[in-house]
Amino acid sequence: MAGKVFFSVSMSLDGFIAPGSLGELMGRQWMELQAWIFPTRFFRENLKLGGGGEEGQDNDIVRATYERTGASVMGKRMFDAGERMWPEEAPFHTPVFVVTHEKRDPWERPGGTTFHFVNDGIEAALDQARVAAGDRDVRIAGGGETILQYLNAGLIDECTIALSPVLFGSGVRLFDGVDASRVALEPIRSEPSPRATHLTYAVRRR
């Protein structure tokens, strides 16, 4: 059976997934947005951050998200930011398909991550990711604009949102520009942890 196509992001209670600019307030907001994931053991080990980390519900959710993912798709902007920030052993350990106009040979990293640069659009990138993922799932990793393109194209089966107890007031909204006349949500589960509420929905076409 083919896997699902999903995304999984942290969102502020007022709907933002990233600050709009840099600055002291924004730095604090970003830390609060990600406060549930930073301390988890799996996240810290996967990014080689060291320092042990916490077990428990949030850690289980990070691990499960990682383990279900057979391939990821991301936009060029996320790749560009990540290229500067990921450790040499990039944290995916699967094929990653980058939607971009840039022509570039596959970029193989230690630890099993290979970035493939796809020049013919979001559907082509997803098709390649599906094949690479086999019976595991394809994660649309980000950023927000790329997630929204897949959502509005009806290509997302499921999403998980870690709703964090923080207000941004401004920044990048996850659902800005969503085609609300076409996208329906069906609750699958809602898992409260002390630091976030993990909301999972099936995404349906109206």
Place this chain on the structure above:
Amino acid sequence: MAGKVFFSVSMSLDGFIAPGSLGELMGRQWMELQAWIFPTRFFRENLKLGGGGEEGQDNDIVRATYERTGASVMGKRMFDAGERMWPEEAPFHTPVFVVTHEKRDPWERPGGTTFHFVNDGIEAALDQARVAAGDRDVRIAGGGETILQYLNAGLIDECTIALSPVLFGSGVRLFDGVDASRVALEPIRSEPSPRATHLTYAVRRR
């Protein structure tokens, strides 16, 4: 002990509490936003809608919100809309303080609701509501602009958001204009029901 000041609203996953205009899509969105509350027995009885209604978790939450409320505060726009829509026996059964520039004598309705029109601002309206509520809580009933004024003024102790599985794409955002540098949230509880996730936060001043 004095009661708390709280608000309780239904919000779409993308942060809206009301449609921006009328129309078929908006009517559907509104119904989906409120889909958790319309069928509940308490809501239907309180608005004299008839038809029995459902018991269970959502019903318990509606009832508990009603029972904790010793007085409500609302803006003029919400009052104007409600004046046309509430049954003769308005659904509050407590004093309600309307923040308005209009001078008007108290308006007593059958069933224990009396509307008081307060002309000297949100703090004065809240002071009067606190006295009227005694040891029960004061609900800032709405609309969104009024809730935001109280939130930014640091006058809210707690909020409950029924997060509904619907996307609006446009409309009235609950937190549009929130002073994110001053308002902090602390999770109290997160209660998933089949039709919504009920999120309760303590609101703190930074």
